[in-house]
Amino acid sequence: MGEFDLIARYFTRPARRNALGVGDDCALLQPGPGMQLAVSTDLLVEGRHFLSTVDPRRLGHKSLAVNLSDLAACGAEPLAFTLALALPAVDEAWLAGFAAGMFALADAHGCELVGGDTTRGPLAINITVFGEVPSGDALLRSGAQPGDDLWVSGTLGDARLALEALRGTVSLPEAVFAAARRRLEEPQPRVALGRALRGVASAAIDISDGLLGDLGHVLQRSAVGASVDAEAAAALLAARTQMALPPEQVNALVLAGGDDYELAFTAPSRLRGAVEAAARASATPVTRIGRIEAEPGLRVLDARGQPLAQRFPGFDHFA
Amino acid sequence: MGEFDLIARYFTRPARRNALGVGDDCALLQPGPGMQLAVSTDLLVEGRHFLSTVDPRRLGHKSLAVNLSDLAACGAEPLAFTLALALPAVDEAWLAGFAAGMFALADAHGCELVGGDTTRGPLAINITVFGEVPSGDALLRSGAQPGDDLWVSGTLGDARLALEALRGTVSLPEAVFAAARRRLEEPQPRVALGRALRGVASAAIDISDGLLGDLGHVLQRSAVGASVDAEAAAALLAARTQMALPPEQVNALVLAGGDDYELAFTAPSRLRGAVEAAARASATPVTRIGRIEAEPGLRVLDARGQPLAQRFPGFDHFA
Secondary structure, three states: OOHHHHHHHHHOOOOOOOOOOEOEOOEEEOOOOOEEEEEEEEEEEEOOOEOOOOOHHHHHHHHHHHHHHHHHHHOOEEEEEEEEEEEOOOOHHHHHHHHHHHHHHHHHOOOEEEEEEEEEOOOEEEEEEEEEEEOOOOOOOOOOOOOOEEEEEOOOOHHHHHHHHHHOOOOOOHHHHHHHHHHHHOOOOOHHHHHHOOOOOOEEEEOOOOHHHHHHHHHHHHOOEEEEEHHHHHOOOHHHHOOOOOHHHHHHHHHHOOOOOOEEEEEOHHHHHHHHHHHHHOOOOEEEEEEEEOOOEEEEEOOOOOEOOOOOOOOOOOO | OOHHHHHHHHHOOOOOOOOOOEOEOOEEEOOOOOEEEEEEEEEEEEOOOEOOOOOHHHHHHHHHHHHHHHHHHHOOEEEEEEEEEEEOOOOHHHHHHHHHHHHHHHHHOOOEEEEEEEEEOOOEEEEEEEEEEEOOOOOOOOOOOOOOEEEEEOOOOHHHHHHHHHHOOOOOOHHHHHHHHHHHHOOOOOHHHHHHOOOOOOEEEEOOOOHHHHHHHHHHHHOOEEEEEHHHHHOOOHHHHOOOOOHHHHHHHHHHOOOOOOEEEEEOHHHHHHHHHHHHHOOOOEEEEEEEEOOOEEEEEOOOOOEOOOOOOOOOOOO
């Protein structure tokens, strides 16, 4: 199968919102009046971001999900995306699965594939996603203020737990592994929550690289510090309800595990009711796990308010 | 050097047109009133699109140039781009050269880096570019009409000639090789010509995959056929002025060589003067090499108007 046949068979669908579908030199997009276009791009490489054994349907889902998660962190509404795909060979079963997973999530968010590029090469997937957000309303990393609450959506650490099980460093009961693996391979981007937090959250970020590392970006951009309640964070490991794990391991998973496509966000404490309303409106659980402080730095505190002795290396693709 | 240091050192510059520079979850873009956003994405993989020995500065240039060429083919004005980079290792000399070449071309076109992603992996470069074009004015592949002239910009075939020399299948005098290699490694996207052709050209395409193959997309989209004057095309091989090459080889280079980031476009013959004015205004040579016909199919004709016996396989990344 040639490149153009491949695009025609797996990646061409009728154009909708976009003026031009896949196939011209450019796609044409037009944000609505008063709207800004939010753009993000994520590159996924085999062995680094996913294992060669991953179900292609889940990989298709995740490739788009990690990008939608960036839109969520800005409070943007998904609009469209481009897909660049390097494939070692044309494997039709793989392509059909990948496309099915990707388009199922795209359809769930009304997000249209508008262009792309395919080539032969070591498996790599690059999606660039476009969303729209009312001008000036995007959630940024730079707005956190001393006194703000620190919140996080959903659960934490289960994706990394599944990764460790796949690597063989931990052994999990079957049901725990299946649930954790779903968190790793089919993350649900928090688009509805991000949108609902416009005008409520003072800053937001997607914590794909681990809570502490990504929170660090917010603190740096906002020129503030924070304290994090380790016990409140540890309670967010879903697997804990089904099995016992050493406390240090739980801390490492929830605070620095990575691959949690959840939102960490800050909001003035007088807006707690509004945060809870946004969570209800988007059917997304949120938990308060700390607060923003004027003193620079990130303090992880135990149940007695004492600094945790444990250290958490940040997650870095080149470390 | 970690991922964030790498981004800070090589890819972070002050934000200009874009509301947010590199570093938030999303970049924010706003096309002007009445403008559409034109989007294109190209993925370059080592061994497929460039050799490992290429000068990183030229590779940085080319990685952006191939994307700007897609904007040119739509008549769009460059605005911004995102860069996703998979690197086998952090090589500072390589990164400095790559960034210098990329930013030099970006600055020449007022095109701003607004976001990206870096990871470790087999060398792959994916740029997604954004341009703006007045709503409804984009040059498309679908507008060619029977009777239109077929034009091409610049010269043809020299990039492929350089590639063949690098592969060792042809031997070139040093000066010819240097000039041809520049065409291969530092193509100049025809942005000014594309813009000048708005309202003049009836269809346009960027002929990166070879003239005949890419022209085929225009014919298919426009539901027309075309005849191409092989002699007029052959005259566009710049190397011909400096050395003799077998006619069949010249034909293969100019008609199906690939990697020519020139525009092929069509225009009504009554607009020849306007095409020539657009060429002058953009300081870009253009040559009439054929015409659009109602009869489907692509006919390559010799100097006597007879079909050429020579066959030209299309260029396809999976063929």
